[in-house]
Amino acid sequence: MTNAFQNPQLRQRGRASVDFLAGMAIASAPVRAEVDTAIADKVPEPAALPDDLDERLAHMDAALADVPGYSVQKLMGDWHGRMHGRISAEAFEEIEADLKPAFEAAESGAASLTLNPELDLPAYWDGVHFHRTTGGWEGHEHMGYIHGEIIHKKIVGRFFPGGIFQQRRNVAAMAPREDYQRILDMGCSSGHFTTALAETYPDAQIYGVDLSSRMLEHAWRTANTNGWNWQLSQQAAEDTNFEDGAFDLVASYIILHEMPASAIRTLFAEAFRLLEPGGDMIMSDVTRYADMDKLAVWKADRGAAFGGEPHWRESASLDLAEIAREAGFVDVTTQGPYPYVIQGHKP
Amino acid sequence: MNAPSAGKLDPSAFNTPAGQIFDASHIDNLARAILSLTREVAVLNDRVMVLETLLEEQGVVTSEAVDTYQPDEAFQKRADAAVAEITRGVIASLQGTDKD
Numbered sequence A: 001m002t003n004a005f006q007n008p009q010l011r012q013r014g015r016a017s018v019d020f021l022a023g024m025a026i027a028s029a030p031v032r033a034e035v036d037t038a039i040a041d042k043v044p045e046p047a048a049l050p051d052d053l054d055e056r057l058a059h060m061d062a063a064l065a066d067v068p069g070y071s072v073q074k075l076m077g078d079w080h081g082r083m084h085g086r087i088s089a090e091a092f093e094e095i096e097a098d099l100k101p102a103f104e105a106a107e108s109g110a111a112s113l114t115l116n117p118e119l120d121l122p123a124y125w126d127g128v129h130f131h132r133t134t135g136g137w138e139g140h141e142h143m144g145y146i147h148g149e150i151i152h153k154k155i156v157g158r159f160f161p162g163g164i165f166q167q168r169r170n171v172a173a174m175a176p177r178e179d180y181q182r183i184l185d186m187g188c189s190s191g192h193f194t195t196a197l198a199e200t201y202p203d204a205q206i207y208g209v210d211l212s213s214r215m216l217e218h219a220w221r222t223a224n225t226n227g228w229n230w231q232l233s234q235q236a237a238e239d240t241n242f243e244d245g246a247f248d249l250v251a252s253y254i255i256l257h258e259m260p261a262s263a264i265r266t267l268f269a270e271a272f273r274l275l276e277p278g279g280d281m282i283m284s285d286v287t288r289y290a291d292m293d294k295l296a297v298w299k300a301d302r303g304a305a306f307g308g309e310p311h312w313r314e315s316a317s318l319d320l321a322e323i324a325r326e327a328g329f330v331d332v333t334t335q336g337p338y339p340y341v342i343q344g345h346k347p
Numbered sequence B: 001m002n003a004p005s006a007g008k009l010d011p012s013a014f015n016t017p018a019g020q021i022f023d024a025s026h027i028d029n030l031a032r033a034i035l036s037l038t039r040e041v042a043v044l045n046d047r048v049m050v051l052e053t054l055l056e057e058q059g060v061v062t063s064e065a066v067d068t069y070q071p072d073e074a075f076q077k078r079a080d081a082a083v084a085e086i087t088r089g090v091i092a093s094l095q096g097t098d099k100d
Helices: A012-027 A029-042 A053-063 A068-106 A143-159 A164-173 A192-200 A213-226 A261-274 A294-306 A312-316 A320-327 B024-058 B063-067 B073-095
Strands: A112-114 A182-186 A205-210 A231-234 A247-253 A275-285 A330-335 A340-345
Touching: A012 A029, A012 A068, A012 A143, A012 B024, A012 B063, A012 B073, A029 A053, A029 A068, A029 B073, A053 A294, A068 A143, A068 A213, A068 A294, A068 B024, A068 B073, A112 A213, A143 A164, A143 A213, A164 A192, A164 A247, A182 A192, A182 A261, A192 A205, A192 A213, A192 A247, A205 A213, A213 A231, A247 A261, A261 A275, A261 A312, A261 A320, A275 A320, A294 A312, A320 A330, A320 A340, B024 B063, B024 B073
Parallel strands: A112 A231, A182 A205, A182 A247, A205 A231, A247 A275
Antiparallel strands: A275 A340, A330 A340
């Protein structure tokens, strides 16, 4: 059997396993309902919850300790976190031989990829298994494919509200101009948002940077498969080797929460440096804690704590508009709640 | 597990020795194992559904045909319903809502 490079057909065990992962998430609705009912009963005044987020987590754990659904919810989240990467890697390995011709074809084309084995990987990233992906982004030779084509398209896309690819297209289309010449995707990962940028601005030269060589390899093969001439390089988005004013649009999609505050501030400063005068910035990320009530923050914060998101709390607590203005951007606007989109202009 | 003491000289105590198998720190692993087994049940159930479908359509089926079977919309709907049913039962038992 041969297979398409994008959105491949899985073999029976892998297909049924990823369907089970997606189905388990969908079938957990009664558990969420029990927990929500218990919360309404046990936390009648959410505004009185502790301000300190660690104290709030401990308070809620204690309040819900005798609620069976809460334990089941934690179990299902934990199992999903531990297993989704392993199951998806298994599903990939079942079709790896089928994909060989598609991989070979995807390794020639108009796109370029520059990896840097000597890159000094930042401590906030190196060794971290983001999303509890087994081994982290570099944990499998084809982690970019596993994440981009199986986890995102076969699992997350089925239960995540709003359609994860349509969300990216929507954000790409929010930039103010009809056309751009040179666009940088800061933290492009396996290329899903880069794809949205390329489809929205077909005449632009697209650049992408990321720390993960495995993710960049998948973005590179994706570009080649689609005839796109992306220029991809392994660099920290907050510390690139591009010249001042090299772009007329810098963009990112849901990458900031994977970075601590110091790196985010540096990234906005780098975005400002990289834009030509008159250039546009559009970034997006998770819902701000400041825009949520205490219970919603607890849910998000707990999900981050047990979902492989070490920087979520610090990042989601930031005022990104203030950071953008500090970097020099003007006409800064924000739109939310999810994705939270921030735009600005370089004078 | 604590073995019965030979010093008490009650040999019948060795028939069904008392003792705790899982301490609290291992209960979570047991719960995870239940979900892992549920996955396997779902996979096998799907495989039986594919077999039944192909047998009806073709009469003779190879393992390759089962492995590479791609669901149409109707099959996917039935498969999703089966996963929901299997998962619902296990969740209800874990949640303790499957009481008479």
